[in-house]
Amino acid sequence: MITKRIIACLDVHGGRVVKGVQFVDLIDAGDPATQAARHAREGADEIVLLDITATHEGRATLLDTVRRTARELFVPFCVGGGIRTASDAAQVFEAGADKVSVNSAALADPTLIDAIGRSFGAQAVVVAIDARRDPEAADPVRDAQVFVQGGRKPAGRRVVEWAREAEQRGAGEILLTSMDSDGTRAGFDCELTAAVSEAVRIPVIASGGAGTVVHFTDVFARGRADAALAASIFHFGVSSARSLKEELAQAGVSVRLPC
Amino acid sequence: MRVTVIDYKAGNLTSVLKALRHLGAEVEVTDADLAPVESAERIVLPGVGHFAATNYLDSTGLTPAIRAAIARGVPFLGICVGMQWLYAGSTEAPNQSGLGHFPEQCARFSESHEKVPHVGWNSLEARPNSRLLAGVESGEFVYFTHSYKAPVTSDTAAITHYIEPFASAVERANVFGVQFHPEKSGATGLKILRNFLACEGEGTR
Numbered sequence: 001m002i003t004k005r006i007i008a009c010l011d012v013h014g015g016r017v018v019k020g021v022q023f024v025d026l027i028d029a030g031d032p033a034t035q036a037a038r039h040a041r042e043g044a045d046e047i048v049l050l051d052i053t054a055t056h057e058g059r060a061t062l063l064d065t066v067r068r069t070a071r072e073l074f075v076p077f078c079v080g081g082g083i084r085t086a087s088d089a090a091q092v093f094e095a096g097a098d099k100v101s102v103n104s105a106a107l108a109d110p111t112l113i114d115a116i117g118r119s120f121g122a123q124a125v126v127v128a129i130d131a132r133r134d135p136e137a138a139d140p141v142r143d144a145q146v147f148v149q150g151g152r153k154p155a156g157r158r159v160v161e162w163a164r165e166a167e168q169r170g171a172g173e174i175l176l177t178s179m180d181s182d183g184t185r186a187g188f189d190c191e192l193t194a195a196v197s198e199a200v201r202i203p204v205i206a207s208g209g210a211g212t213v214v215h216f217t218d219v220f221a222r223g224r225a226d227a228a229l230a231a232s233i234f235h236f237g238v239s240s241a242r243s244l245k246e247e248l249a250q251a252g253v254s255v256r257l258p259c
Numbered sequence: 260m261r262v263t264v265i266d267y268k269a270g271n272l273t274s275v276l277k278a279l280r281h282l283g284a285e286v287e288v289t290d291a292d293l294a295p296v297e298s299a300e301r302i303v304l305p306g307v308g309h310f311a312a313t314n315y316l317d318s319t320g321l322t323p324a325i326r327a328a329i330a331r332g333v334p335f336l337g338i339c340v341g342m343q344w345l346y347a348g349s350t351e352a353p354n355q356s357g358l359g360h361f362p363e364q365c366a367r368f369s370e371s372h373e374k375v376p377h378v379g380w381n382s383l384e385a386r387p388n389s390r391l392l393a394g395v396e397s398g399e400f401v402y403f404t405h406s407y408k409a410p411v412t413s414d415t416a417a418i419t420h421y422i423e424p425f426a427s428a429v430e431r432a433n434v435f436g437v438q439f440h441p442e443k444s445g446a447t448g449l450k451i452l453r454n455f456l457a458c459e460g461e462g463t464r
Contacts, residue, residue, distance in 0.1 A: 002381045002421055045380055074278060076402060076443050093271040098443060121270045121308035123404040173378065203378045226379065256380040256400040
């Protein structure tokens with residue numbers, strides 16, 4: 001039976017894992033290679049590394065970080081942040097990533113999805129979508145607004161139609177972050193996740209709001225998520241993926257155990 | 260342990276190379292050069308992406324070189340599309356033939372309410388006498404990402420269930436294939452790659 005994936009997310013800035021609330025008050029949370037290895041050892045099904053302040057100058061640092069992190073990692077490894085062209089993606093793959101996540105650059109030029117998919121396969125392209133419910137819209141959930149630039153600027157797209165376009169262009173997965181829930185630890189936006197998951201045939205990874213085990217059972221059941229991303233709950237040894245998955249298994253969720 | 264990895268320009272080889280080197284293999288990569296295949300001790304054919312990309316093997320002359328290596332008894336492992344290529348073909352690219360080592364066709368998952376592609380960790384039911392899957396308990400998980408699959412036959416070494424039962428591993432004598440990605444399947448995947456590297460064929464010294 002296919003299992004629900006628990007994905008550990010490392011936000012990286014200048015070659016270090018950082019944790020902050022809404023990108024402010026960043027706390028150093030360690031070395032990415034060490035942290036990724038620890039998450040894999042502690043049962044994470046996949047590792048996502050997001051370069052949250054990707055800049056042109058930071059590219060060499062990122063590639064070095066990806067190379068060091070990938071070296072001893074034998075679970076799927078996705079890298080995002082600042083990937084603007086198919087050749088940026090090629091460098092990240094060459095450094096050891098299995099998938100790349102694209103966000104703002106794909107909104108600016110959706111053919112980026114086609115281009116990466118053609119060269120590396122759909123399974124290697126994750127389209128990350130940052131969305132916020134739109135209370136003004138006829139359907140505040142399906143018509144949630146898509147944001148770019150770390151959530152600072154509306155992209156002028158609606159979440160369900162953008163997810164469908166991404167799928168048609170050859171995205172392999174959608175990484176959906178609810179900006180309303182992100183950083184709250186009050187639970188995923190299950191309605192938003194379900195609206196996207198039901199609109200596409202590709203897997204949807206839910207992100208934003210993880211705080212307790214119940215939040216995960218909810219987003220897998222009501223939110224119809226195929227995977228869930230967690231960052232802050234795994235930092236500083238608060239909880240491991242394994243202990244989370246053991247509790248999920250007790251609640252009847254199919255997960256990879258032992259791991 | 261020397262292993263020849265064939266690069267047929269279908270996606271990224273880094274993870275496969277890294278896993279094989281981690282296990283102590285001496286890895287040689289070849290794309291159009293046939294000599295490494297002709298002298299190979301073991302061959303790995305990775306592959307992600309579209310079945311049509313295997314046309315590269317025909318256009319470069321690698322297909323007959325691989326066929327000859329298999330006939331010499333060289334252990335061969337196909338991963339993902341590399342496994343599907345061992346069959347007669349795939350409905351993903353009806354005009355592109357596979358090697359035909361196994362006579363069946365690969366086909367897309369049937370229409371259902373489940374998502375396609377099949378992405379994520381799923382469990383194996385391994386055949387007890389499999390060399391490739393020695394030490395792999397039933398229920399161990401491996402990582403999949405694919406939309407097409409091989410049918411269950413007498414050559415099937417492991418079955419996985421998604422929408423319908425399919426062959427997640429195939430094995431006959433020195434020829435092995437896995438639909439999943441052992442290089443991305445944690446300790447279980449490394450165990451399977453180690454088993455492959457330990458296989459002795461007539462080509463191994």
